[in-house]
Amino acid sequence: MGKKVYLAIPYSHEKAEVRHARFELANRKAAELINQGFIVFSPISMSHPMCEVADLPGDWAYWEKFDKAFLEFADELHVVMADGWTESIGVNAEIELMKGMGKPVRFITCAGGSDAYG
Numbered sequence: 306m307g308k309k310v311y312l313a314i315p316y317s318h319e320k321a322e323v324r325h326a327r328f329e330l331a332n333r334k335a336a337e338l339i340n341q342g343f344i345v346f347s348p349i350s351m352s353h354p355m356c357e358v359a360d361l362p363g364d365w366a367y368w369e370k371f372d373k374a375f376l377e378f379a380d381e382l383h384v385v386m387a388d389g390w391t392e393s394i395g396v397n398a399e400i401e402l403m404k405g406m407g408k409p410v411r412f413i414t415c416a417g418g419s420d421a422y423g
Contacts, residue, residue: 365395
């Protein structure tokens, strides 16, 4: 069985099209990791559709407790360095939580640096 990976990508943005583009990026990156043999949890892949149909908030404050449970389960964190990742409250919190647990944090580049559309 492969390592369990939590995939971190910035999500929150005032523009719906940016959030949707980040959702699509999360799906592409999760699929790439799955094809490499990892067991992947992509919170954006799971939560974005719920946010859209149930009008749930998409910010870290709302999803923090939920995401912490999956971070504890994961063996490592993979951070997609998409536009906005260094400013993302959620991504930075996920990095700090994983470091605090002594788990590895790996960084994934995006082609052209702007895969996240925003």
